[in-house]
Amino acid sequence: MPTIAEKILNRASGQNAVAGDIVSARVDRAMSHDNAALVWKNFKSLGVDKVWDNEKIVIPIDHRVPANNIKVAEGQKAIREMVKLQGIKHYYGINTGICHQIMPEKGHVKPGWLIVGTDSHTTTYGAFGAFSTGIGATEMAGVWATGELWLRVPHTIKINVTGNLPKGSYPKDLILHIIGKLTAEGANYRAVEFYGDTMEKMSVSGRMTVSNMSMEMGAKAAIIPPDEKTFEWLRPRREGELEGAYADPDAVYEREIDFDVSDLEPQVAKPHTVDNVSPVSDVAGKHLDQVFIGSCTNGRADDFEVVAKILEGKKIHPDVRLIVGPASYEVYLEAIEKGYIQTMIKAGAVVINPGCGPCLGAHEGIMASGERGLSTTNRNFRGRMGSPDSELFLASPATAAVSAITGEITDPRGWL
Amino acid sequence: MKPEILEGRIWLITDGEGKRLDDIDTDMIFHNRWLYITDVKEMGKYAFGNTEGWEDFPEKAKEGDILVVGRNFGAGSSRQQAVDCFRALGIQAVVGESFGAIYKRNAINSGMPLVEAPGIFESGLKSGDTVKINLRTGEITSRNVGFKARPMPSVSLDIYHAGDLFAYAEKLKG
Numbered sequence: 001m002p003t004i005a006e007k008i009l010n011r012a013s014g015q016n017a018v019a020g021d022i023v024s025a026r027v028d029r030a031m032s033h034d035n036a037a038l039v040w041k042n043f044k045s046l047g048v049d050k051v052w053d054n055e056k057i058v059i060p061i062d063h064r065v066p067a068n069n070i071k072v073a074e075g076q077k078a079i080r081e082m083v084k085l086q087g088i089k090h091y092y093g094i095n096t097g098i099c100h101q102i103m104p105e106k107g108h109v110k111p112g113w114l115i116v117g118t119d120s121h122t123t124t125y126g127a128f129g130a131f132s133t134g135i136g137a138t139e140m141a142g143v144w145a146t147g148e149l150w151l152r153v154p155h156t157i158k159i160n161v162t163g164n165l166p167k168g169s170y171p172k173d174l175i176l177h178i179i180g181k182l183t184a185e186g187a188n189y190r191a192v193e194f195y196g197d198t199m200e201k202m203s204v205s206g207r208m209t210v211s212n213m214s215m216e217m218g219a220k221a222a223i224i225p226p227d228e229k230t231f232e233w234l235r236p237r238r239e240g241e242l243e244g245a246y247a248d249p250d251a252v253y254e255r256e257i258d259f260d261v262s263d264l265e266p267q268v269a270k271p272h273t274v275d276n277v278s279p280v281s282d283v284a285g286k287h288l289d290q291v292f293i294g295s296c297t298n299g300r301a302d303d304f305e306v307v308a309k310i311l312e313g314k315k316i317h318p319d320v321r322l323i324v325g326p327a328s329y330e331v332y333l334e335a336i337e338k339g340y341i342q343t344m345i346k347a348g349a350v351v352i353n354p355g356c357g358p359c360l361g362a363h364e365g366i367m368a369s370g371e372r373g374l375s376t377t378n379r380n381f382r383g384r385m386g387s388p389d390s391e392l393f394l395a396s397p398a399t400a401a402v403s404a405i406t407g408e409i410t411d412p413r414g415w416l
Numbered sequence: 417m418k419p420e421i422l423e424g425r426i427w428l429i430t431d432g433e434g435k436r437l438d439d440i441d442t443d444m445i446f447h448n449r450w451l452y453i454t455d456v457k458e459m460g461k462y463a464f465g466n467t468e469g470w471e472d473f474p475e476k477a478k479e480g481d482i483l484v485v486g487r488n489f490g491a492g493s494s495r496q497q498a499v500d501c502f503r504a505l506g507i508q509a510v511v512g513e514s515f516g517a518i519y520k521r522n523a524i525n526s527g528m529p530l531v532e533a534p535g536i537f538e539s540g541l542k543s544g545d546t547v548k549i550n551l552r553t554g555e556i557t558s559r560n561v562g563f564k565a566r567p568m569p570s571v572s573l574d575i576y577h578a579g580d581l582f583a584y585a586e587k588l589k590g
Binding site for chain 2: 122184362
């Protein structure tokens with residue numbers, strides 16, 4: 001009667017635990033990005049010479065690429081030296097992309113795996129049926145040393161999603177809606193499993209958006225049972241057999257929640273919390289200074305396809321800065337080959353290199369005080385994209401593209 | 417062994433009107449523009465640097481002070497700096513209505529006592545009061561208030577006594 005979370009953690013710990021128990025689990029992959037510098041500093045204080053497994057640690061550098069100041073450059077240099085010293089096999093430099101896109105793209109995600117990362121949005125790999133979660137740098141140093149960590153087996157919330165997403169609404173609108181209903185702490189300490197025909201029909205990219213953002217309601221893991229679509233996506237990227245971990249039919253859930261999306265309007269998260277959600281139509285007309293389309297949440301080829309269709313032959317509003325950031329170089333190249341990038345540039349977009357840049361206000365698109373932005377990213381905390389006196393709204397790529405044309409927050413229905 | 421009964425001055429983290437501030441996220445506690453800092457001592461001066469009305473907290477806080485925070489404190493990023501900045505200031509403990517999951521883990525692992533105290537904001541305690549906290553029983557008392565919070569779990573207490581997660585692991589190895 002185990003849930004997916006229980007199955008995966010029992011496999012990883014060799015125990016027969018249930019929700020609430022504490023297990024010591026072996027991880028299948030450990031991911032750190034630029035904060036690997038902090039992990040390394042902690043690791044050195046442990047008095048251990050070598051990491052537990054130099055083939056299971058993955059290090060994509062993505063938060064500030066290329067380095068935007070001397071201190072950042074020093075940190076990235078320390079990481080490269082550590083990678084050489086420890087013989088870390090899977091290092092991805094500034095020319096690869098965002099960690100949460102790179103992990104599955106480069107074959108470091110497998111259904112049924114336990115993956116930890118020093119980034120809260122590590123929940124993204126739940127889209128492939130993995131139990132993946134964010135941890136701090138101290139804890140990661142312990143993982144580098146031993147390959148293990150303590151975990152409390154979480155209780156699971158089952159979310160059933162049914163119905164066809166109406167024209168103009170996308171997986172982003174769905175997850176914003178769910179977060180708005182469950183609140184920022186609604187899934188704290190808990191795993192979430194997603195079911196229903198809406199999820200089955202959803203693309204792998206859309207599922208990644210959902211698992212990525214589930215962290216914003218506190219979810220420790222956000223698992224979508226893998227299907228043939230998942231396996232097809234992963235097969236060219238990973239050798240060996242792929243097999244999912246599935247919940248037993250009589251699995252015990254803490255709560256079950258149903259959503260019918262048949263009438264779901266395009267949604268927006270308003271400043272300054274992700275659970276401050278309403279239909280786009282409620283805030284339509286608000287003037288915008290900046291629009292960002294990209295990130296590990298919504299910076300994939302299918303997102304840019306939607307955007308390019310909207311921007312084709314049009315110009316963005318002269319008062320708006322439109323910034324586009326692909327999630328990875330693989331995505332970037334696909335978007336170039338399909339002509340999306342050209343279309344977006346012709347409409348007035350600035351295309352930046354794959355990386356986290358503007359999403360966390362690191363560089364390449366920081367807002368000034370008094371400015372208002374709309375973004376396809378996953379967080380709108382105060383000051384997230386720059387000045388604490390700026391405002392950030394979160395929405396789908398379609399809402400973002402249409403709003404970039406009009407210069408104000410705009411419901412995309414009627415433009416598609 | 418470290419003391420299990422802590423005594424110190426409390427800060428109730430509220431808004432300008434004295435209302436409990438919920439969902440204080442990691443960007444508010446330790447803004448991304450200081451994330452390049454890897455020296456814990458240096459992190460203190462940026463604690464609450466992006467929380468409206470609390471930007472000057474590092475100058476006002478004294479070693480041994482105790483934070484009293486609202487619901488879902490530390491939501492968001494896995495950044496450990498959001499715990500370390502308070503350690504750098506000498507904050508003794510964080511008492512809260514509830515905590516973000518990764519934040520809680522980071523605090524426990526770094527040996528910072530974290531006390532879950534649902535209802536603490538209705539207890540009558542005020543900023544500036546001196547309280548005694550019994551970590552093992554969860555009792556929080558001031559001159560005129562008695563409150564029962566959740567006892568700290570024994571593993572968290574063991575990590576606290578050892579110093580941090582690493583010291584605790586060393587101890588287990590014996």
